[in-house]
Amino acid sequence: MDIAITGLRRSFGRVTALRGVDLTVRGGMYGLLGGNGAGKTTLMRIMAGVIAPGAGQVRIGGYDLTTRSGRRQVQRRLGYVPQDLGLYPDLSPREFLDYVALLKGLDDSAARRRQVEELLDVVGLTGVAGRRMKGFSGGQRRRVGIAQALLGDPALLIVDEPTAGLDPEERIRFRTLLAGLAGQRTVLLSTHIVEDVAQTCHETAVLAAGQVIYSGSVADLTRAAEGTTWQMSSAGAPPIEGVVVSAVARETGTQFRVISPARPSPDATSVAPTLEDGYLALMQRHSSTAVG
Amino acid sequence: MTTGEPGWAAGVPNDVEMWRHELRRLGWAAGCAPALALVAAVAVVALTAGEGLERPQASLVLLTGLEALLPLAVAMAATSVVAAGRARELHLSLPTPYAMVLGRRLGLLAAATSAVAVVFTGAIWAAGLWSGPSLVASPLLWAPAVAWLGGLAVLVALVTRSLLLATTVAAGVWLAHQLFAASFAAHAWSRPLYLFPVSRLDAYPGWMTDRLVLTATVAPLAAGVLLLLRRPERMLTEEEA
Numbered sequence: 245m246d247i248a249i250t251g252l253r254r255s256f257g258r259v260t261a262l263r264g265v266d267l268t269v270r271g272g273m274y275g276l277l278g279g280n281g282a283g284k285t286t287l288m289r290i291m292a293g294v295i296a297p298g299a300g301q302v303r304i305g306g307y308d309l310t311t312r313s314g315r316r317q318v319q320r321r322l323g324y325v326p327q328d329l330g331l332y333p334d335l336s337p338r339e340f341l342d343y344v345a346l347l348k349g350l351d352d353s354a355a356r357r358r359q360v361e362e363l364l365d366v367v368g369l370t371g372v373a374g375r376r377m378k379g380f381s382g383g384q385r386r387r388v389g390i391a392q393a394l395l396g397d398p399a400l401l402i403v404d405e406p407t408a409g410l411d412p413e414e415r416i417r418f419r420t421l422l423a424g425l426a427g428q429r430t431v432l433l434s435t436h437i438v439e440d441v442a443q444t445c446h447e448t449a450v451l452a453a454g455q456v457i458y459s460g461s462v463a464d465l466t467r468a469a470e471g472t473t474w475q476m477s478s479a480g481a482p483p484i485e486g487v488v489v490s491a492v493a494r495e496t497g498t499q500f501r502v503i504s505p506a507r508p509s510p511d512a513t514s515v516a517p518t519l520e521d522g523y524l525a526l527m528q529r530h531s532s533t534a535v536g
Numbered sequence: 537m538t539t540g541e542p543g544w545a546a547g548v549p550n551d552v553e554m555w556r557h558e559l560r561r562l563g564w565a566a567g568c569a570p571a572l573a574l575v576a577a578v579a580v581v582a583l584t585a586g587e588g589l590e591r592p593q594a595s596l597v598l599l600t601g602l603e604a605l606l607p608l609a610v611a612m613a614a615t616s617v618v619a620a621g622r623a624r625e626l627h628l629s630l631p632t633p634y635a636m637v638l639g640r641r642l643g644l645l646a647a648a649t650s651a652v653a654v655v656f657t658g659a660i661w662a663a664g665l666w667s668g669p670s671l672v673a674s675p676l677l678w679a680p681a682v683a684w685l686g687g688l689a690v691l692v693a694l695v696t697r698s699l700l701l702a703t704t705v706a707a708g709v710w711l712a713h714q715l716f717a718a719s720f721a722a723h724a725w726s727r728p729l730y731l732f733p734v735s736r737l738d739a740y741p742g743w744m745t746d747r748l749v750l751t752a753t754v755a756p757l758a759a760g761v762l763l764l765l766r767r768p769e770r771m772l773t774e775e776e777a
Contacts, residue, residue: 292629295769316631324629330622332561343557347632351550392626 245321245400245430246270247291251300254286261286263454264300273426275441275462276434277523278451284434285327287451288404291432292324304400318400320349323393327404329385333378337369337388340377344392363391367421383414390421401431407440419444442519450526457530462519469517469525474502476512483508487528489521503528558640561621566613570649573609574656577601595667598660599677600735602653602668604714607681607731610649611689611706617641618690619699624771635765642690653678668734669744676747681731684750685710687757694764697772729753 247269254262261283278284289295290302293315302309307317332340341360350356364373367387372380377388386406393401403422407415415437423444425431435441441448441462449459458465474486479497482488486504501515502508503525517525559567578601581594589597618638621627627634657674660666668677685706693702713720713731720730721737728749733739764770 289625294625294628294772296767319629319631322629324626326625326629329626330624332622334560339557342553344626344630346550346554346557347627347630347637349631353550353553 245305246303247400247430247432248303249301252287252290252297252302253300254283254290254295254298261454262290262298265451265454265456267449267456267459269430269432269447271430272447273423273431273433273445275445275448276432276451277436277438277441277448278434279436279527282451283454284436284451285404288324288326288402288432288434291318292322292326292402293319294324294326320396321399323395323398323401325386325389325393325401325403325406327408329389331377331380331385331388334376336372336374336376337364337391338373340388341392341395345395348396350396359395363394366394367391382409383411383418386410386414386418387421390418394425399429401425401429402434403431404434405436406433407435407437415440438520438523450523452527452530458526465526466517466519466522468523468529469503469521471514472503472505472525473515473517473521474504474508474512475515476500476502476509478509483512485509487524489524555640555644558637559644561637562617562641562644566616566645567648569609569613570606570645571652573605574601574652577605591665592667595660595665596735598656598665599668600732602656602678603681603735604710604732606649606653606678607685608707608710610645610682611685611710612703613645614642614686615689615693615699615702615706617645619693619697619702628771634771635762638765649682650675650679669739673744676744677734680747680750680754683754684731684757687754687761691757691760691764694761694770697770 247267249265249267252262252265252267253260265283265287276284276287286295290297290309291304293309296315297310304318305321308314309318332343335343338360341363342356345356345360350359361370361373364370367390369384369387369391372384377385380388390403390406393403401422406422407418410418419440422431422433426444433440433445445462447460448462448465449456450465451457458468472486473489476483477494477497477499482491482498482500483502483504485506485508486502489501489503491501492499501521502512503521507514577598580601581589581597584597585594621638621641624634627637653675657666657668657671661671668674688709689702689706692705693699696702710731714736717730717732717736720726721740727733728746730737730746731750733743733746737743
């Protein structure tokens with residue numbers, strides 16, 4: 245399902261969350277990166293039809309989201325996992341999925357129940373399908389969230405911060421699950437965890453202060469830090485020049501990984517960048533441009 | 537998977553399943569609130585019966601339960617349905633409008649309220665303690681006040697997106713009507729808007745007409761509620777927005 249957004253603006257009172265977003269997504273798994281308050285959740289909510297756009301154009305699969313009927317059409321083809329799921333704790337996953345399936349208009353009882361059981365199996369919750377969700381872990385809740393989103397086999401899956409608060413093992417399992425789902429549909433993954441995008445997406449956009457400051461391939465974003473990523477050792481304080489990406493304590497001193505346009509110290513060596521380096525280099529460039 | 541396998545109810549139509557789900561989402565506290573309000577009135581009568589409570593006094597307490605306690609309980613329950621619902625963001629992303637979901641839950645609350653009010657009216661009439669209007673007109677005793685106070689509470693909940701503020705406003709209005717009955721009765725313009733004319737003003741002549749006027753004033757509240765429900769982000773709380 246193609247997504248075409250042009251000049252999207254959205255304000256809440258005096259706060260402007262989106263300041264003219266332009267974005268094009270063409271199928272597969274697409275990452276949306278950005279820090280806290282960048283406007284990711286507002287953008288996700290607009291695409292999910294939860295809130296109406298303020299100004300600009302948003303078209304998903306040809307449907308115009310500035311109209312009520314367009315939003316409804318998209319919602320019929322959408323699976324959405326909000327950041328805060330707010331599940332009903334007194335329901336079991338099976339009951340919850342059945343309820344959501346009815347709200348999604350899956351009226352054929354037998355087909356609906358079959359799909360619920362299949363999805364419980366896909367997300368690995370068959371063993372606890374009849375248990376109340378009250379005592380579920382964060383990972384189990386997220387899996388229920390994914391299962392409900394997949395009801396009705398949606399062409400578009402929007403997932404907002406799916407791995408926040410999960411342990412590393414659960415995070416990897418979740419990422420693998422999401423990547424597997426992107427084969428037959430568009431999956432939009434919003435996150436501030438760069439590693440999640442690095443491991444699952446070919447294409448990504450970076451949002452900062454309500455604007456898209458990058459959209460393109462993950463490889464090109466990684467290359468944004470080429471020639472500006474350095475590694476150096478220091479016995480004392482971190483380097484003054486650049487942004488420190490990581491600091492690893494060793495017997496000989498601390499090994500720093502630094503993003504800096506200039507060599508931060510004479511003994512610093514240039515290293516191949518990762519996506520995280522590219523992202524930080526982009527953010528650094530953007531903030532210096534914004535200040536300048 | 538076929539109907540009748542473990543974990544699934546057999547042969548239940550979709551509509552029934554949906555209403556059953558919504559009944560559970562309404563919650564036992566909200567669903568039982570109307571009945572509990574009337575049980576409270578009965579409890580007051582039962583507890584004071586041994587202390588020489590006369591029949592007219594007992595009758596007045598029971599009527600007060602129907603006319604005053606029931607609307608308050610319903611307003612509180614309706615507020616919790618609108619302002620304390622879970623999974624709102626998820627609901628707002630689904631093709632079934634959340635306004636319809638809330639409408640179903642409020643409809644169930646209204647049905648529960650009507651059922652207990654009718655049964656209660658019949659019971660106190662059968663016990664010879666009914667001192668209100670004719671049985672046919674008896675819904676005018678409670679229905680307009682329930683709709684007005686409930687409508688106001690829901691409207692405030694949608695405007696402020698705060699359970700606390702909505703319940704405070706509803707309780708404040710209810711209390712003002714209890715404390716300033718004479719002031720409401722003193723003016724021709726305020727009398728039709730008074731919520732408890734039978735229990736507090738002794739069913740003055742023409743109170744039924746005033747009840748119909750009060751019912752008509754529910755329309756702007758309902759229009760306000762419907763208007764706000766058309767703006768989905770109104771359904772997210774300040775914390776969620």
